[in-house]
Every structure is written in C-alpha cells, then in structure tokens.
Amino acid sequence: AYPEAIAMRCQKHTLTYEELDVRSNQMANALAKAGVVMGKKVALYLNRDENMLPALLAVQKLGATYVPLDPSYPVSRIQYIIGDAGAEVVVCNANNRNVFQEMENTSVVDLETCDVSNQPVTFELPASFDAAVPVYMIYTSGSTGNPKGVRIPQHALLNFLTAMKGRLTLGPDDALLAVTSLAFYISGLELYLPLLSGACVVVAGETEVKSANKLAGLIDEHRITIMQGTPSLWQMLKETDWRPNEKFTVLCGGEALPVNLAQWFNAITGNAWNMYGPTETTIWSSMAKINNTDHVHIGTPIGNTQMFILDEHLMPLPVGHVGELYIGGDGLAMDYHNRSELTKEKFIQWQYKGHACKLFKTGDLARFNSDGSIVCLGRNDGQVKIQGYRIELGEVESKMMNLPEVDHAVVVVPQQDGPKAMVAYLKMKEELPLDVLRSRLNLHLPAYMIPGKFILVESFPLTPNGKVDRKALGNLQQGKQLTGEGYVAPRTEREQLMARLWEQVLDVEKVGINDNF
Ligand code: AMP
Numbered sequence: 001a002y003p004e005a006i007a008m009r010c011q012k013h014t015l016t017y018e019e020l021d022v023r024s025n026q027m028a029n030a031l032a033k034a035g036v037v038m039g040k041k042v043a044l045y046l047n048r049d050e051n052m053l054p055a056l057l058a059v060q061k062l063g064a065t066y067v068p069l070d071p072s073y074p075v076s077r078i079q080y081i082i083g084d085a086g087a088e089v090v091v092c093n094a095n096n097r098n099v100f101q102e103m104e105n106t107s108v109v110d111l112e113t114c115d116v117s118n119q120p121v122t123f124e125l126p127a128s129f130d131a132a133v134p135v136y137m138i139y140t141s142g143s144t145g146n147p148k149g150v151r152i153p154q155h156a157l158l159n160f161l162t163a164m165k166g167r168l169t170l171g172p173d174d175a176l177l178a179v180t181s182l183a184f185y186i187s188g189l190e191l192y193l194p195l196l197s198g199a200c201v202v203v204a205g206e207t208e209v210k211s212a213n214k215l216a217g218l219i220d221e222h223r224i225t226i227m228q229g230t231p232s233l234w235q236m237l238k239e240t241d242w243r244p245n246e247k248f249t250v251l252c253g254g255e256a257l258p259v260n261l262a263q264w265f266n267a268i269t270g271n272a273w274n275m276y277g278p279t280e281t282t283i284w285s286s287m288a289k290i291n292n293t294d295h296v297h298i299g300t301p302i303g304n305t306q307m308f309i310l311d312e313h314l315m316p317l318p319v320g321h322v323g324e325l326y327i328g329g330d331g332l333a334m335d336y337h338n339r340s341e342l343t344k345e346k347f348i349q350w351q352y353k354g355h356a357c358k359l360f361k362t363g364d365l366a367r368f369n370s371d372g373s374i375v376c377l378g379r380n381d382g383q384v385k386i387q388g389y390r391i392e393l394g395e396v397e398s399k400m401m402n403l404p405e406v407d408h409a410v411v412v413v414p415q416q417d418g419p420k421a422m423v424a425y426l427k428m429k430e431e432l433p434l435d436v437l438r439s440r441l442n443l444h445l446p447a448y449m450i451p452g453k454f455i456l457v458e459s460f461p462l463t464p465n466g467k468v469d470r471k472a473l474g475n476l477q478q479g480k481q482l483t484g485e486g487y488v489a490p491r492t493e494r495e496q497l498m499a500r501l502w503e504q505v506l507d508v509e510k511v512g513i514n515d516n517f
Helices: 017-033 052-061 075-085 094-100 154-167 187-196 212-221 231-238 259-268 340-346 393-401 434-442 493-506
Strands: 006-010 013-016 041-045 065-068 089-092 107-110 134-140 148-153 175-178 200-203 226-229 249-253 272-276 286-289 305-310 323-329 347-352 355-368 374-379 383-386 389-392 406-412 423-428 453-456
Touching (some): 013 017, 017 052, 041 094, 052 065, 075 134, 148 154, 154 187, 187 200, 212 231, 226 231, 231 249, 231 259, 305 355, 323 347, 340 347, 389 393
Parallel strands (some): 006 200, 041 089, 065 134, 089 107, 175 226, 423 453
Antiparallel strands (some): 134 148, 323 355, 355 374, 383 389, 406 423
C-alpha cells in the first residue's frame, strides 16, 4: 500500500517496502542461480545486518525452507545441523565463509560476493507453493544427545501472524525493535509481524543486543513502540534507568515470568503481555495481558489453537487440577525431522467423546483458572530454561559422557533466588583440570549449555527404585568442586574486590584472576 514507507532499519541502512521487495528479489535470483529451488533446505548463517531480512524473504519467495544457524554455535554443532537437515546450500557473509570450507556436499553463497546488486530486480513467484514444504526448520536441544529439527509448515506461521495481527494493533506508525537470534524461533514475530502491518522493523546489531544501554538508546532513537524479549532480556533493561512511554507494548515470553518483572511492567506501561509457547506449536500459543501480578498466568489460546490439561490417562482435568498441558490446532509443527519415534511420542493422536485430533505434549505442568486462563507450573521432565535458552539436561549430560575421562554425569538446576544455573555432578575415570574440561565441552556445546559449576563425586545418591536422585544431589556433602588449575589468587586490593564481587554474584567459591566469566 505504501511502497515508499520505511520497512526496515539496521545501523545506517534503511529500506523502504519497495526497496526491501527489490533487494529480496535480487537475492532470490542470486540463490536461484546457486541452485535453490522450491523444497530445498537453505541454511542461514547470517550476521545481524541489513542483509538478514532480505535473505529470509528471498528463501521464502523461492518456496524453500530456511534452517537458521546461530554464529555463536561451535562448528561441530553447525555441521551436525547442516548434515541432519540435509541443507545443500548455506547462505553466509564473507567474513564467516571459512566455517564451511570443509563441507563437501554443501554449496556456500556469501552475500557480499554473489553480486546481488547486479541481479534482476523482479522475481517471478512460483505459481503455487507446496504446502508440504516447511517454511523453516529450527533446531532445539535434544534429550538424547543431539539437537532435533522442528519442521514448521507455512500455514502455521501464517496462522500465527494473522492471530497476532488481530491481538496487537500494529500500524504504519509503529516500529518494532528486533533483538532475537534467528535461530530462536520467536524472531519470526519480530521480523514478519511489522511487515504485515505496514510498520517498521529495526534490526538491532550483534553488539547492541548484548547491551541494555545500547538497546535503550535504540528504543529512544528509533521511537520504538513495541519490543519482544525473554524475561532475562527485560530484566537486563529493568536494571538500567530506561523507561518507556506508556503506550509502549512489552511482549515477554519464552520462560516463566517472575512476579517482580510483572510488577515492573505494570509500573511502566499499561500494555504488557505474557507470551507462552513451545517451538513445536509455532512461536506463541497463548498470551495474557499482565495486570494482576498476584496471579501470573499465560492467558488463553490464540486464534485456531486449543489447549487441554490432561491427566496421565489423557482425560481432561477440571478447573484447578494440575495436569500436563497439550496443544492442538493450526500452529502444530509437521514433525521432528527424521525422528519418527520422537514425533509419535510428542505429537499424539487424541480421542475424546468422539472427537479426534493431533496434540503436542508440551511437558509443562499446568492448571486452569475458573475464567479459562491457564497457569504454568513448571516442567515434568529434564527440560530447563537458562537465560531464555531451552536446554535438555540429557543433551548436556550425554556430551559430557562422550569424553573418555567421564564415567557418569548428572546435571541439575538447583532452586535458588536470582539467575538459575546448571551444576554438573561428575564421576570421573580420570580427573581433568577445569579449563581443559570446559574447552573440550566448548567444542560441542554452545556457551549457554555449559554448566557453571562442576562437582566431582564418588557415587550418586539413588532413589528407592535405583535411579539417580536428582533432588538429593543438591544436598550432597561429599562432592569436591572442580577449580581451574591455573588458579592465581587476587593480589591487589582491587583484584580482591573484583574477585569477591564475582564470587557473590555467581555464587562460586574461589575466583582467581585468570577465571573467565
Ligand atoms: P521453547 O520452545 O524454547 O520456547 O521452550 C518452550 C518452553 O518454554 C515451554 O514449554 C515452557 O516450558 C517454557 N515457556 C515459554 N514461555 C513461557 C511462559 N510465558 N511462561 C512459562 N513458561 C514458558
């Protein structure tokens, strides 16, 4: 409707809707030359710069599936994902091309040298899109040792965005600040919802998303009216002196909303939402306006989505009774790519009183309030959230047990005030210095999946039926904490002060001057 309106801003770059269309057409032409056709999987390993959004649109114009990769992942994880997804093309920037040097079956398109600007400015969209081709495939932590790909159909994304358009009134005067990594599926809201509303999306760069002060600066500079983030991200902003105007919309989701944060939202804006949803049901499945902070809940399902709370026999539970949350409707993923067993286990066929449908088993414990809103009460499995990242403890344990020196590993997240962190209990065949252990794990796990503390034990406490008693591990007296071999005690008064501060903040015992936060 308004080709000259601003669609995207990123650092010094600005694209109008028309320019964004042209740029993505040119990229689609460049990708077509590199062999991308409908149905192909295209891995995206992109910097947060002005090319990111046009590249995403280009893949979609071709009717291909994008597989986003986070450049902070270790190379072995990137390679695993590309191989598992069967991505034949990787799109990257010139500065990170070397990551893919040794990958023989993958062709690499780097956006700086593929001559995008000289491609035709029009692109012929396919006459029809194949509904069986997923729009994207996102990898999330897998409990048995490797990440798994969740395949999202195009209609699920469309349903989600249409539902959001109905619930959040965005228009041409709005600007959304996009801060989420492409590899975290909630970025779909940030990048596409403004474009469907005639609003502007401002893409925050790599360094900006890590700094609350820089984000606050961007919000003011670009007159941002809406931003989405995890509770951890909002907590970061809360600690600055940034305050929004009262029309500002806060979308907060991805993990449980702490009461103190809900209270802060209420104090700064009348327009804050608690968003809930797993990757497997396409971004958010329910949302709640945050107003009564004594009773934080996740609200009611969005359009064409159903939520049920069932007992272990899959019978619906009455109001107030705690059971497992199941989600059905148009947001459901197609499956876990190439994992038919796991797909069958998590996407169940449910029958009740002559009604049959497919439901996703979330693993979340929940209960209904009498007004139909839902309260989330934590997990009933080994999935945790640390700083907004979804982690299967089983995956971390399995990567540790792949090390020849480790006999057995159990990872827990102790209940504590303040930020949650993983603690690994290890029975070793041979002791390793902490820095060696960490750097070995770094080869296989992203930084957020590496536990903060490592404790050596001789044996594990067991439950009566012989399983490791995870709850009792926290009270274990016999363990010895692994500390770095290169420990150098703080020498000056200033170093001592710093070391003491880190010990308190991270709740660890001995911080040396060489320790790496
Ligand atoms: P992910 O697929 O990474 O978003 O992880 C989904 C899980 O995060 C859900 O199954 C919940 O356990 C948790 N989660 C997401 N949003 C919320 C929320 N608003 N409140 C409580 N838990 C949440």
